[in-house]
Amino acid sequence: MPRVVDRDERLGEIAAAVGRVLERGGVEQVTMRNVASELGCTTGLLTHWVTDRAALLHVALRATADAQTARAMAALVRDPHDLAGAVEAFLPLDEVRRAEQKVWLGFWALAISDATLRAEQRDRYRDFRVHLVGHLRALGSTPSSARDAADLLMTTADGIAVSATFDPDHWTPSRQRRQVRTVIDAALG
Amino acid sequence: MPRVVDRDERLGEIAAAVGRVLERGGVEQVTMRNVASELGCTTGLLTHWVTDRAALLHVALRATADAQTARAMAALVRDPHDLAGAVEAFLPLDEVRRAEQKVWLGFWALAISDATLRAEQRDRYRDFRVHLVGHLRALGSTPSSARDAADLLMTTADGIAVSATFDPDHWTPSRQRRQVRTVIDAALG
Numbered sequence: 001m002p003r004v005v006d007r008d009e010r011l012g013e014i015a016a017a018v019g020r021v022l023e024r025g026g027v028e029q030v031t032m033r034n035v036a037s038e039l040g041c042t043t044g045l046l047t048h049w050v051t052d053r054a055a056l057l058h059v060a061l062r063a064t065a066d067a068q069t070a071r072a073m074a075a076l077v078r079d080p081h082d083l084a085g086a087v088e089a090f091l092p093l094d095e096v097r098r099a100e101q102k103v104w105l106g107f108w109a110l111a112i113s114d115a116t117l118r119a120e121q122r123d124r125y126r127d128f129r130v131h132l133v134g135h136l137r138a139l140g141s142t143p144s145s146a147r148d149a150a151d152l153l154m155t156t157a158d159g160i161a162v163s164a165t166f167d168p169d170h171w172t173p174s175r176q177r178r179q180v181r182t183v184i185d186a187a188l189g
Numbered sequence: 190m191p192r193v194v195d196r197d198e199r200l201g202e203i204a205a206a207v208g209r210v211l212e213r214g215g216v217e218q219v220t221m222r223n224v225a226s227e228l229g230c231t232t233g234l235l236t237h238w239v240t241d242r243a244a245l246l247h248v249a250l251r252a253t254a255d256a257q258t259a260r261a262m263a264a265l266v267r268d269p270h271d272l273a274g275a276v277e278a279f280l281p282l283d284e285v286r287r288a289e290q291k292v293w294l295g296f297w298a299l300a301i302s303d304a305t306l307r308a309e310q311r312d313r314y315r316d317f318r319v320h321l322v323g324h325l326r327a328l329g330s331t332p333s334s335a336r337d338a339a340d341l342l343m344t345t346a347d348g349i350a351v352s353a354t355f356d357p358d359h360w361t362p363s364r365q366r367r368q369v370r371t372v373i374d375a376a377l378g
Contacts, residue, residue, distance in 0.1 A: 026302025
């Protein structure tokens with residue numbers, strides 16, 4: 001009797017393979033053929049799970065963003081005041097996390113012209129924002145201050161992530177962390 | 190006697206064509222064939238000027254970034270204290286500037302795996318930073334404060350640019366401008 005393939009497990013393997021291909025060759029190399037080859041399966045079998053390059057990036061982005069979000073939530077569960085820890089979950093502080101940022105960069109480039117990816121990006125950021133505003137409110141911020149602080153923290157994370165991906169010599173982990181703390185102090189007083 | 194084709198003029202036309210193709214179809218559609226078709230020339234003729242997709246994005250990025258930088262410099266020449274005006278030169282405040290940001294997004298995705306594009310990105314940001322630090326020093330900032338402020342302003346611009354490209358309903362021009370002012374106040378007191 002054939003083993004029932006677990007959908008999440010299979011998509012996780014595909015996401016990891018997309019990440020490796022992207023890391024080696026950039027978004028151009030993320031093709032159905034190359035990802036199938038990375039997985040050691042046929043393109044036909046891969047097509048059973050995802051239909052095209054955009055879907056490959058979509059699967060990889062979901063896995064990456066979910067992992068980052070889980071790290072951020074874990075930081076806030078350990079210490080609800082550790083906003084810096086939560087923001088750092090999204091920063092390219094080491095090679096592994098620089099690879100995560102490359103998934104975002106590849107995804108954004110395809111999201112320019114793909115309505116499904118664009119909606120995922122927009123809705124995911126809106127979810128981030130709603131959760132962050134709720135958390136800041138629970139810590140005592142006013143609604144208006146919480147909204148502004150959430151915007152500021154999210155754009156700071158993206159801005160550092162882009163810069164640090166391409167210039168890790170300037171954007172050392174300590175510089176990244178220092179700027180996050182500066183922005184948190186500025187946003188929340 | 191054949192007209193001597195001005196190199197800068199031709200590269201400007203190519204950059205504009207890449208921008209239009211990118212805007213319509215995303216980075217996937219930026220191919221030698223599609224850009225040649227957009228220009229109404231043969232792929233062979235286009236190859237005389239640029240050799241591949243990475244070079245097309247490189248030419249487009251240079252044109253976009255140079256135009257943005259020129260706008261930022263003009264704002265500071267008009268009023269050396271108008272840092273907000275300089276930062277706004279890089280924000281997607283309208284459709285034209287959202288198209289500029291898409292060039293950056295396409296460029297970043299290819300720069301992941303292209304050493305030439307990666308060096309352009311890194312060196313351009315280093316140049317931005319040197320100029321901005323020099324300007325802030327001239328306005329009276331200490332070296333350390335000027336360096337931190339320059340990092341903060343640059344990451345804020347990138348962070349807003351990414352978010353606003355994908356969610357212009359949330360990131361209205363007034364919200365973008367307000368956040369820039371908040372960060373300038375925080376960075377420079």
